[in-house]
Amino acid sequence: MEKNKLSNEAIVTIALYTLSGGTRSFDLETIAKKADELAKVRFRWISDKDMICTASVRDALYNVRQKPKEYILQKSKKYLLTEKGLKFAEANLGKIKKFDQSKSRIRGLDKEIYENTKNRLISTQAYQKVKNNKENEINIKEANQFFRLNDYMTISQKKEKVQKIKNLFINDKEFKQVIDRIANQINQEVK
DSSP states (O other): OOBOOOOHHHHHHHHHHHHHTTSSOEEHHHHHHHHHHHSTTTTBOSSOTTSBOHHHHHHHHHHHHSTTTOOEEEETTEEEEOHHHHHHHHHHHHHHHHSBOOOOOOOHHHHHHHHHHHHHHHTSHHHHHHHTTOGGGOOHHHHHHHHTOOTTSOHHHHHHHHHHHHHHTTTOHHHHHHHHHHHHHHHHHHO
């Protein structure tokens, strides 16, 4: 199945549409169950993959009620598609069935740390040398800068810091390979 990700807002709009074709209103939990059926994993808790995170669904419903979208109306504790939402859902229904809508969730703060760390690592000399197939030219100073290691750290502190970076990018296989290649320089020093 190809990947063509729709936003969470699009998923909840289509979920509401598939429940009744836009003719009835539904509560948050019902919409959350349908959204979970359409996009497995995306609306699940991070700490317990068996639980649907209604907060994520509620946030998406809030966003589609705002201008300029205005796809959904909230009536007390129930949600109903607007005409605009109905048209959007009908136009995008095929996408949700044709493409894989799952994605792993990263908490907001974790996502910010992930993105900031990745941007920092990409800007280092060690990263640039690995990407240009010149990893044998990486000196220990550049490798230490990549992992933010210093001479005041113990060997175990250095190993822990390197492992934390590896763990952060465990699901980004290509980037993790670059990290492993640079970590080999650190491992040679630590031995």
